[in-house]
Amino acid sequence: MTAIDVTGARTPEAADMITGARERIDALDDRIIGLIQERVAVSAVIQEARITSGGRRVNLSREMDVLGHYRQALGKPGTALAMTLLELCRGKI
Numbered sequence: 821m822t823a824i825d826v827t828g829a830r831t832p833e834a835a836d837m838i839t840g841a842r843e844r845i846d847a848l849d850d851r852i853i854g855l856i857q858e859r860v861a862v863s864a865v866i867q868e869a870r871i872t873s874g875g876r877r878v879n880l881s882r883e884m885d886v887l888g889h890y891r892q893a894l895g896k897p898g899t900a901l902a903m904t905l906l907e908l909c910r911g912k913i
């Protein structure tokens with residue numbers, strides 16, 4: 821397949837531009853995934869400390885703050901993103 825086929829562009833110039841931008845997106849996605857893995861690890865430390873102290877894994881009032889933070893920054897889809905992040909960090913509830 822040519823670059824034009826793979827990108828869906830109709831000119832070589834547009835295909836080159838899209839190929840370069842996709843490389844940047846792939847690099848950004850790698851960084852985002854790394855940050856998510858870091859968030860999962862930090863969240864696990866918090867949950868472990870709370871459970872060891874006799875508390876519960878989940879803290880709903882804090883989760884409301886996290887959801888509000890993402891919604892404020894990203895709008896309604898931000899809430900869905902935050903819910904997915906919370907599920908990654910503490911499992912399904």
Ligand SMILES: O=C(O)C(=O)C[C@]1(C(=O)O)C=C[C@@H](O)C=C1
Pocket residue numbers: 863866867877878879880882883886905906909910
């Ligand atoms: O901040 C906490 O108390 C956490 O446990 C972290 C975290 C999170 O990943 O943001 C995870 C589980 C809790 O229900 C609330 C928030």
